[in-house]
Amino acid sequence: MIFSESYHRFIDELKKNTGQDPNQCYQCAKCSAGCPVVAAMDLLPHQVIRYLQLGLLGELEESRTPWICASCFTCAARCPRDLDLARLMEGVRLAVLRLREGNRLSPADLELTPEQLEKLPAQALVSSFRKYAK
Ligand code: SF4
């Protein structure tokens, strides 16, 4: 199978952001069998990894699953390949946000009054930059 340049960029960034390599997964599905929120997912956790392996990024962008994931780490504890699927889900969310929104947030663009800045939780600000800025 020949993957596009954008796929390689996506996977390289995912690996860099999460420290996980989706290609280590051998699709045993133990993660999906233990996930407490699969009933609400449109792709099972092991299918998300399969889609990553196959380069089906458009389908992943449309999927509800990465947003449903509760980051409970049950899958990571069960995985015989020591893959941290919760981190991969976070990586996919991050990639999708960047894909949809671009790098639209920069400190120079912030138009907050001193009163608003005072009320804004520092954590919210930091995680916004983490999600929206490269
Ligand atoms: S438990 Fe691990 S190896 Fe098995 S399908 Fe899930 S991520 Fe892949």
Ligand code: SF4
């Ligand atoms: S971390 Fe996400 S995918 Fe893994 S078991 Fe928990 S809810 Fe399911």
